[in-house]
Amino acid sequence: MTSVQADHSERPVRPDKRNLMLDAAIHVFARTGYHAARVSDIACEAGIAYGLVYHYFTNKEEILNSIFEERWSGFLEAVESIADAKTFSRDKLEAVAALVLNAYRLRPEWVKVLVLEIQRSSRIAEPDQMRAVGRFFQIVARMLREGQEQGELRGDIDPAVAAYLFVGGLDLVITASVLEELHIEPGTEEAYYQKVAHSVAEIFLNGLAAERGTE
Amino acid sequence: MTSVQADHSERPVRPDKRNLMLDAAIHVFARTGYHAARVSDIACEAGIAYGLVYHYFTNKEEILNSIFEERWSGFLEAVESIADAKTFSRDKLEAVAALVLNAYRLRPEWVKVLVLEIQRSSRIAEPDQMRAVGRFFQIVARMLREGQEQGELRGDIDPAVAAYLFVGGLDLVITASVLEELHIEPGTEEAYYQKVAHSVAEIFLNGLAAERGTE
Amino acid sequence: MTSVQADHSERPVRPDKRNLMLDAAIHVFARTGYHAARVSDIACEAGIAYGLVYHYFTNKEEILNSIFEERWSGFLEAVESIADAKTFSRDKLEAVAALVLNAYRLRPEWVKVLVLEIQRSSRIAEPDQMRAVGRFFQIVARMLREGQEQGELRGDIDPAVAAYLFVGGLDLVITASVLEELHIEPGTEEAYYQKVAHSVAEIFLNGLAAERGTE
Amino acid sequence: MTSVQADHSERPVRPDKRNLMLDAAIHVFARTGYHAARVSDIACEAGIAYGLVYHYFTNKEEILNSIFEERWSGFLEAVESIADAKTFSRDKLEAVAALVLNAYRLRPEWVKVLVLEIQRSSRIAEPDQMRAVGRFFQIVARMLREGQEQGELRGDIDPAVAAYLFVGGLDLVITASVLEELHIEPGTEEAYYQKVAHSVAEIFLNGLAAERGTE
């Protein structure tokens, strides 16, 4: 999902300082939130002097933007490749749901920041990361529109609204996980999220209604 | 949507400074976000002296808590009365969706704060307002579970997950509105949100799949 | 030592509000110190609205000044009557020491404020209460000078210096009591202070040297 | 009088900002008192940005504590070496009196703060500086007790009480100087204080009584 540049120094492989700081920032933002996070916290987490932060980023805000841009991009590519695949819409929906939920399972910090700081940061500096987040919506919306065009999905629903519903629904399921509102048996996360991904796709495809044939 | 103190209307019953400040805080929080909002901004917006804020609230955080507690409760009651009604689950779902979307249409500032500051504040001071927000989930989850028990909704989906999906989906639709990602023709908001509410209920009930009978 | 004007209202004898507040202020200043004491604390202790304070005093500082002037005066008169008595200097010294120590025993709060706020307040608003405190020194100094003139006390010591030594010594003995550095058996305070008064007079009269005759 | 960091003298060893601030704080506290002193005053006096204060001290109170701890210790050592000397008690008493009075003459600001803020601060954060101030008493008390044991001082006086008297007496003589109640001819301070030190020792040793042999 992301590229960690191996650097070429003499001692043990060491991701370059910039990425070190980005990862540190993710941890800190995830722990305390963007606003409460101090630049010195990030530097401390990264094990560097905090003055050095300003060699790599012009200010604190740019750190957040960089997280969105650089960490989000790998994820977006994965979503796009799902959307472009030659499979049924239902499989695509389930795959995207699974991708999102697994991303959380594997990199909870990243997703915490992405999820919990999205709206907030969208006010801080919309253009940059909203472009990134917005692209996720757009991909999903396009995926749904294509499903409609191919006759797999009903055409009487605005794909934009459906996309927001889908993404928002996933978002809140993850938020609930982040906030530990959903009580998941430790060790069973993978199976749990797979089942949830299936449920999500199922709901979005076939709905909650009990008997669809006769309704 | 909500109870609101029967105020400002009949007589110039002093709209009681506390509520004045709460409303001012809602505006300011909606405009700049909780963290970026200065106490002086709130005082200024309310047209009162800065120090007076601290006669009514012990600190800035308590203002946010009070907003959640006092403005959220009327909404919750409305949701509960929908959940308790003797109608079909699909009507309830549509009614809740319409309630939420209309709340936004009528009191966008309130909902902005509720929506945009929920996760953030959930980290600031969980117990109080998460209790309020959490109750919304619980009502919806209960509503869905009862739908399952009555055979109206399929029983193979975890109602908690479905509730998060539903609430989260609505949340993001509103967020999109708030952030003006959905471009709504001015003057047509009411009709638009009604249609969206219908779409939401439709998706959650019958899904996006094109031909359900033959699937 | 002080005048409590009985007022003429219909209900139970009630010291007039002014004295009520002065006493309340003494308690609060003794407990928290002048600077840390809030006007509202004093009002609260007196059981009145804090706005009322400003009907009786122009500001917080005047409260302190009034305490010094009004509570200190009775004490000064007592000191003066000792100084003017037709007894030996040594008896006068012991009597003053006993007066001071007993004042503390009987009205520790008053003395706490007088003692602990003297220097501090002397910087706040010298003229008023330094006049009062200064008068104490002056009386003692005069008393010592008269002792010298009558040949009871040695003439080679500056009476002003001796007066400061005497008053300062008493001051610190009381301070030590206030701060509970001297551990006095409860119930024995009266006897203890009497003994201390005697010691003080003894030291000032005859000194600490073991054998004076042969020195 | 005191150790003081061997500073400012030989080379321009950077007088280390911390001590710069401590000295500035002493001046400001001496001028306006601890409570009235603003952190910005201290920073201004030290010629630094006030934010820097918080790099070296966690808050204003810690500055005062540090003054007591770091500036007081040299003085205490000097007192202790006097107490431990193999001389007569009367010489020790006079030496301590001279030390205290000279300390004031040479470093009036230090002593002003020590003297004028002692009681006040003892309520702010007792443990730390009271330990320091208390040690002064204890040394004097021990000195007097040893004098009693060696038969140089009379044994019928509680050494603790005598120590308080002695220290308190000196304290007030200095306070009087600080407050300029004793009018000392400029240029004659050294002689003056030497004479006062002698008087103090004389009073404490032999008392004020005129004819001791026949009394």
Add this chain to the structure above:
DNA sequence: GATGAATGAGCTTTCATTCAT
């Protein structure tokens, strides 16, 4: 007299950012 809501200057403290080394 009596109340306490209202005012706002002023304080301590924080922390993003700069800069000399």
Add this chain to the structure above:
DNA sequence: AATGAATGAAAGCTCATTCAT
């Protein structure tokens, strides 16, 4: 590149004092 001392704007909060009732 790297450090962390230095800066100072800005914020939250306190509380003496005023004032309408």
